[in-house]
Amino acid sequence: MKFTDLNAHGGIGANCAYCKIGPFEFALDSGLHPKHAGLESLPQHDQVPIDQLDFILLTHCHLDHLGSLPLLSRKHPRAPVFLSYPSSILIRRMLSNSLAVMKRQRSELNLPELPLYGRSDLSALYDRMEILPIEEPFIFEKDGHSIEITAYHAGHVAGAVSFDLKFEGKHSFFTGDVLFNNLRTLDGARLPNHPVETLVMETTRGLAERPAGQQREAEIVRLLQDIRKALNRGGSALIPVFALGRMQEMLVVLDEARKKKALPPTPVFCSGLGMDLVNHIHQISQNFNRVNFSRKVLRSLGAQPLPRRIEAGEPLPMQGIYLVSSGMMVENTPSYMLASSMLGDERNGIFFVGYCDPSTPGGQLLASEPGQEFLFDPVDILSDIRATVRQYDLSGHADRDELLAFARSVSPRKVILHHGDPEARAWFASQFKKLNLPVLDPEPLIEYEV
Ligand SMILES: [Zn+2]
Numbered sequence: 431m432k433f434t435d436l437n438a439h440g441g442i443g444a445n446c447a448y449c450k451i452g453p454f455e456f457a458l459d460s461g462l463h464p465k466h467a468g469l470e471s472l473p474q475h476d477q478v479p480i481d482q483l484d485f486i487l488l489t490h491c492h493l494d495h496l497g498s499l500p501l502l503s504r505k506h507p508r509a510p511v512f513l514s515y516p517s518s519i520l521i522r523r524m525l526s527n528s529l530a531v532m533k534r535q536r537s538e539l540n541l542p543e544l545p546l547y548g549r550s551d552l553s554a555l556y557d558r559m560e561i562l563p564i565e566e567p568f569i570f571e572k573d574g575h576s577i578e579i580t581a582y583h584a585g586h587v588a589g590a591v592s593f594d595l596k597f598e599g600k601h602s603f604f605t606g607d608v609l610f611n612n613l614r615t616l617d618g619a620r621l622p623n624h625p626v627e628t629l630v631m632e633t634t635r636g637l638a639e640r641p642a643g644q645q646r647e648a649e650i651v652r653l654l655q656d657i658r659k660a661l662n663r664g665g666s667a668l669i670p671v672f673a674l675g676r677m678q679e680m681l682v683v684l685d686e687a688r689k690k691k692a693l694p695p696t697p698v699f700c701s702g703l704g705m706d707l708v709n710h711i712h713q714i715s716q717n718f719n720r721v722n723f724s725r726k727v728l729r730s731l732g733a734q735p736l737p738r739r740i741e742a743g744e745p746l747p748m749q750g751i752y753l754v755s756s757g758m759m760v761e762n763t764p765s766y767m768l769a770s771s772m773l774g775d776e777r778n779g780i781f782f783v784g785y786c787d788p789s790t791p792g793g794q795l796l797a798s799e800p801g802q803e804f805l806f807d808p809v810d811i812l813s814d815i816r817a818t819v820r821q822y823d824l825s826g827h828a829d830r831d832e833l834l835a836f837a838r839s840v841s842p843r844k845v846i847l848h849h850g851d852p853e854a855r856a857w858f859a860s861q862f863k864k865l866n867l868p869v870l871d872p873e874p875l876i877e878y879e880v
Pocket residue numbers: 490492586587607
C-alpha cells in the first residue's frame with residue numbers, strides 16, 4: 431500500500447489520507463481543521479491528481495473527518511463515497527450546518543474564500559453516496575481487478591465505521607475513530623480479528639494513562655455531583671459538548687439522573703444543531719440496532735432550545751444546565767459566549783466532558799488557575815476566573831491499552847499511526863517497537879510505501 435497523510439498541520443486536525451492499493455486509489459475521510467478557518471483548515475487535496483480517485487471512504491460525520499468532503503468529491507466526480515447508513519443521515523445536517531458557519535465566518539473573520547462550497551456541491555456529493563451495510567463485503571471492480579471493502583461498527587459516534595480492504599488476499603485495515611466501550615446511546619466497536627497486512631490506527635489517547643472504560647461511571651458521578659453543587663449555590667452549569675454524539679449521550683445521562691432525583695428540576699438548554707441531531711439519531715436508532723436513542727428524552731428532561739440571542743458578558747437569562755457546542759469552547763460558539771457570561775460568578779460551574787486541544791479557549795481555560803484573569807478576546811471581555819472549572823474523562827475514543835491489544839490481535843506486518851498528537855503517536859511508536867511490530871509515524875504530505 432502507498433499512504434500519504436494529507437493533513438498538512440499534523441496531529442489530529444483535518445483528517446484525510448490518500449491511499450493506493452494495487453491499481454486502486456482512494457481517500458479516507460476529508461475533514462476540516464477545527465482550529466483553523468478558510469483555506470488554512472483544508473487538507474492538501476491538490477496532492478491528488480484531479481479525477482484520480484476510484485472511491486472515497488467516510489468513517490464518520492465529525493467535521494474533522496467530513497468537513498471538506500464536498501470539495502474533495504467535486505474534484506473526483508466519478509468516485510462513489512462509501513459510508514454507513516447512519517452517516518448517510520447525519521452527513522446532510524452536519525454539512526448544511528458547516529455551510530451556514532462558513533457563511534457567517536466570511537464577514538466575521540474577513541475570509542473572502544468562504545464558503546468553501548455551495549448547495550450544488552452538497553447535492554452532487556449526496557448523489558455519489560453509497561451505503562455499505564455493516565460486516566457485509568462489497569466488491570469494487572476496475573480494469574479486471576477487484577477489491578473487497580467491508581465496514582465494521584466502530585462505536586465512537588452513531589455511524590462510525592472502520593474499513594477493511596482486501597486485495598489479492600491481503601487485508602488493509604483502517605480503524606477510523608474507535609471506542610470499544612458501550613455508551614448509553616451506542617454499542618461499542620466490533621472489529622474483526624483476522625490477520626492484517628497494514629493497520630492504519632487512530633492514536634488519540636496515546637498520552638492518557640488511565641483506562642477510559644473503568645472510570646467512565648465514576649466520572650459521570652463526579653460530574654453530576656458538581657452540577658448539583660453549582661445549582662444548589664444558585665448558579666448554572668455550562669457543559670460544552672460536541673453537537674454530534676456527546677450532546678445526546680449527556681441528555682440521556684441527565685435524564686437518568688433526574689429520574690433518580692440526583693438532579694433538581696432545573697431547565698436544560700441545548701444549542702440548535704444538537705437539538706436537530708436528536709431527531710436524526712432517533713430516526714437512525716429505529717433502523718439500526720447498534721444505536722439506542724429516543725427523542726423522548728427531550729420531553730422527559732424538559733430540554734429547551736437555547737435563547738436566540740446570548741449577549742457575551744451579560745448575565746444568563748435563566749438559571750439552568752446549558753448543554754451547548756462547541757466542546758472545546760472555540761471562539762464565538764455558544765459555549766464560548768455563555769462562558770464569557772458565567773466565568774466571573776463563583777456560583778457557576780463550567781464542566782468539560784470531552785477533549786480540549788491545549789490551544790483552544792477550552793484548553794487555555796483548563797490550564798489557568800482560579801483567580802487569574804481570562805480574556806475572551808473576540809468579544810473583548812476580561813473576566814476573573816471565579817466559577818468552578820473542571821474536566822471529566824468521558825472520552826469517545828478507545829484507551830491506548832485497548833488499541834494496543836487490538837493491534838496485537840490482528841498481527842499486522844506494519845502499523846501506520848494516524849489521528850493523534852505527536853506525543854500520543856510517540857507513545858504508540860515506542861510500544862510497538864517494544865513488541866517488535868514495525869511502525870510508521872508518517873510525516874504529512876510524504877508518500878510512503880509500506
Ligand atoms: Zn470523531
